Amino acid sequence: MCETTKPFDIMCETTIMIFMCETTKKTSPLLPDRRKQSDIFVCDIFDAVPKGDMASMEHPIFSLSTNPDFKRRHYKNGNTWLEVRPSADGLATVHDRDVLIYCISQVIAALNEGKQVSKTLRFQAYDLLTATNRNTDGDSYRRLKIAMNRLQGTQIETNIYTGSVEQIDIFSLIDKVKIIRETRDGRMLDIEITLSDWVFNAIEAKEVLTYNQNYFRLRKPLERRFYDLARKHCGQQAKWSISLALLHKKSGSSSNKQEFRRLLIKIVEDDKIHNHIPDYSIHYDDENKIVTFINRNTEQEKKAKDYELNNSSDFPILNPETYDKARKIAPSFDVYYLKQEWRGMWIDRGREKLRNPDGAFIAFCKRRFEYDKNRLL
Numbered sequence: 001m002c003e004t005t006k007p008f009d010i011m012c013e014t015t016i017m018i019f020m021c022e023t024t025k026k027t028s029p030l031l032p033d034r035r036k037q038s039d040i041f042v043c044d045i046f047d048a049v050p051k052g053d054m055a056s057m058e059h060p061i062f063s064l065s066t067n068p069d070f071k072r073r074h075y076k077n078g079n080t081w082l083e084v085r086p087s088a089d090g091l092a093t094v095h096d097r098d099v100l101i102y103c104i105s106q107v108i109a110a111l112n113e114g115k116q117v118s119k120t121l122r123f124q125a126y127d128l129l130t131a132t133n134r135n136t137d138g139d140s141y142r143r144l145k146i147a148m149n150r151l152q153g154t155q156i157e158t159n160i161y162t163g164s165v166e167q168i169d170i171f172s173l174i175d176k177v178k179i180i181r182e183t184r185d186g187r188m189l190d191i192e193i194t195l196s197d198w199v200f201n202a203i204e205a206k207e208v209l210t211y212n213q214n215y216f217r218l219r220k221p222l223e224r225r226f227y228d229l230a231r232k233h234c235g236q237q238a239k240w241s242i243s244l245a246l247l248h249k250k251s252g253s254s255s256n257k258q259e260f261r262r263l264l265i266k267i268v269e270d271d272k273i274h275n276h277i278p279d280y281s282i283h284y285d286d287e288n289k290i291v292t293f294i295n296r297n298t299e300q301e302k303k304a305k306d307y308e309l310n311n312s313s314d315f316p317i318l319n320p321e322t323y324d325k326a327r328k329i330a331p332s333f334d335v336y337y338l339k340q341e342w343r344g345m346w347i348d349r350g351r352e353k354l355r356n357p358d359g360a361f362i363a364f365c366k367r368r369f370e371y372d373k374n375r376l377l
Contacts, residue, residue, distance in 0.1 A: 040192065041110065043123035048109035048131070050211035052101050053202040054331070055160050057209065057232035060252025061173075063091040064221040073252065080160055085170075087153020089146060092173065094221040096147040098132040100173060101211065103193060105131075107203050119195045122180070125188040133216035141187045148177045148193070156198070163201030171196050206332055206373050209235075212278035222263055223277060225251045230280040230293040235327060236334045238298045244289040264291065315343060316357035325362055330369035338365050 056062070059082055063069040068090035075082040084091060107117045125144060129136050134144075152174040159166055173196055180190035195203075202208065209231055218224045229250060234240035242250075248260045255263065268284050271277050280293045318339075326335045342364045346352065354360050 039118040040120045040122050041107065041115075041117045043103075043106040043121055043127070045106055045109040045113075046127065046131075048105040050101055050131075050213060050215065051105045051108045051208045052097075052211050052228070052231075053104060053162070053199060054207045054209060054232055055162055055198075055202060056097065056100070057228040058250075059158075059160060060225075060250060061092075061156065062094045062097050062252070064094055064225060064251070064253055065091075066093075066221065069093070069254075071254070075249075075252070077249070080158075082156070082158040082160065085155040085157075087150055087155075089150045089153060092150040092154040093147075094224045096150050098134075098216065099128065099144070099147055099151060099193070100195075100199065102128045102131055103195060104199070104203055104208060108206075108208060111203075119175070119197075119200045120192060121195070122190060122192045125191055128191075138185055138187060145179075145188060148174065148191075152177050162198050162207060163205030165197075165201050171198055173199055209332065214276075214278040218277075220267070222251065222253065223267055225253075226267065226282065226293075227278060227280070230277075230282075234280060234293045234295060235331075236297070236336065237295060237323075237327070239292055239294045241290050241292040244284075244291055247291050315346065315351075316354055318361060319358055322358040322361060326365045329362060330365045332372075333365070333369065335365070338368060341368070 059077075059080070060073065060075055061082065061084060063073070070086045070090050072086065073082070073084040073091065075084075102123075103121050106121060106123070110117050125141060126136055129140055129144065134140050152172050155170050155172055157168065157170045159168055174193055175196050176192075176194040178192040179188050180192060182188050211231070212227075215224065215227055218227065229242075229247070230240065233242070244261060244264070245257070247264075248257060251260075253260050253263075264282075264284060265286075267277075268282050271282050275281065275296075279296055281296060283292045283294060284290075285292070323335050326338065330338060339361065342361055345364075346354075
């Protein structure tokens with residue numbers, strides 16, 4: 001090193017040479033890939049809790065027939081209207097809906113874990129079959145392929161909102177189905193499904209409810225449809241009643257009134273013996289033509305109320321109407337769970353005196369629901 005060369009200059013030259021070497025090593029001889037990469041969500045949550053969208057629960061979108069159904073469906077209830085048009089394979093059925101339930105469940109579970117999701121999902125057919133309590137033989141794979149064809153081919157036109165979006169154009173529940181790999185004997189391995197905006201809007205808005213895992217064990221399509229309606233309208237309430245005529249209409253059954261009544265009575269009798277309908281028992285008053293769904297967890301709710309009365313005599317008692325308002329404001333929550341959470345906050349604040357307990361609880365439910373909704377978006 002000559003006397004005129006300063007240590008600082010040598011250090012700078014060395015740094016520049018190292019930077020140039022590193023840049024040369026990192027630079028690829030290929031041009032950048034300018035193709036738009038598809039955003040695919042890989043389903044890998046094996047214990048995802050079953051979830052269904054509320055719109056499909058409330059309205060008769062799916063056929064109850066076990067044979068190919070090629071009849072157009074028209075439904076109107078108040079200002080809500082719906083038209084469903086079959087594909088070459090027929091209308092999508094209640095059992096086909098298992099595919100949607102599986103997809104919705106995977107997306108919601110991923111959102112709960114803070115993962116990135118998209119409308120396009122990739123999963124293994126075997127995982128879907130096992131999660132929905134189906135066999136995994138060759139015939140089951142064949143049936144699954146037909147189910148996806150019907151879901152993609154069935155066209156819907158409706159003014160039913162999902163995620164505060166009214167979509168009146170014609171659409172399918174599934175935009176696209178792609179089989180990535182298939183064995184020689186016809187068994188699908190990897191599948192890609194692109195959900196429709198209508199379904200994905202419901203997911204993003206968290207317009208979904210949890211299903212009992214035993215739902216997939218129900219054999220009869222009408223039993224599954226009854227569970228849908230009970231889960232949507234009864235929810236966590238003690239009971240929910242509906243006239244036989246309106247239940248017939250909302251179920252989407254193509255049977256006449258006499259046959260529908262016979263099928264209902266048979267299900268009610270079976271449930272009395274086996275208690276097989278998940279979460280809700282069904283009762284029918286033939287004299288007044290009223291069907292009542294009773295929440296099997298009502299006794300647990302009663303115990304929670306008794307605990308509250310016995311352990312917090314100074315805790316305010318809410319009006320029954322307040323619970324109904326809370327269910328509308330926070331539809332995806334158990335209002336009694338929210339009440340216990342609210343009660344804990346009340347204790348932490350020194351058991352403050354509430355001027356308007358009902359209003360305070362409704363405000364808490366609204367904040368809690370909005371917080372949970374924003375956290376998942």
